[in-house]
Amino acid sequence: MTNKHFLFYFLACLFFCSSCQNNASPKDGEGHTPDKKEEPEVSKTPISTSWENFELPDGFTLDSMEVFYDSLLSFRKQALPLSGNPEVDAFMKGQLEGLWRDFTKGLDYYVEDSLETSLYIFPEFVYLDEERASYLFSVSSMHQSAAHPNHGYLDINIKLPSMEEIKFEDVFAFKTTEDSAQFLDLVNSAVPDYADVRRLYPYKFNIGQDSLQFAFDSYEVGPYAIGTPRGRLALADINTYLKKPFGVQ
Helix, strand or coil: CCHHHHHHHHHHHHHHHHHHHHCCCCCCCCCCCCCCCCCCCCCCCCCCCHHHHCCCCCCCEEEEEEEEECCCCEEEEEEEEECCCHHHHHHHHHHHHHHHHHHHCCCHHHHHCCCCEEEEEEEEEEEECCCEEEEEEEEEEEECCCCCCEEEEEEEEEECCCCCECCHHHHECCCCHHHHHHHHHHHHHHCCCCCCCCCCCCCEEEECCCEEEEECCCCCCCCHHHCCCEEEEEHHHCHHHECCCCCCC
16 A cells, blocks of 8 residues: 555544544433434445346356456456357357456556456346347446446347347337337336436347347436336337337237
């Protein structure tokens, strides 16, 4: 720890101890005037734990890892659903490895200042059939100097057996401005009320057997406090806006 960091740490501790004394509970017999209005406690979005209750599809297993890299001062925790299909499993593993590599490219600053970082990647949605694979992972990163974690999603949609990416424009077709407006209304009806999807663009999405899911990162459709909302629409309800073979035939 450098002298500058030690001085900063010492002053922070001194300030904290002083604050604790000033805010200590009054002794017996001493008066206490309650605040006129208590400020609500700010609830910061925690690192995702929903994966612990994630139900794997039949035939899937979960490949999980927890590793601390000393040279990077970084903690990596992830869980990858394995389907038993070697090509699909290798592809998905490669996607997560790529995400980790991208994350570590920006860590030099934190390592130089002895600040720890972390990356959490957990499954939120999995669908696999003979024609396509659709996975969604929650991605949470934290830097020791940051005010709060960053939360978002990694959506992976591929055709089988080609492993070709399925893009937003491959799935949706909007012929008129009215089509776009109506579809936007449907998306807003599917997400929680506190989310505000104001325009149509390539959202992160996943295609299941009979429904389609949208996922939004932190700040994408509202303030940080609303988290990372998702919405689901039945394919039958949006069939008009879907290209073949994704719509209801």
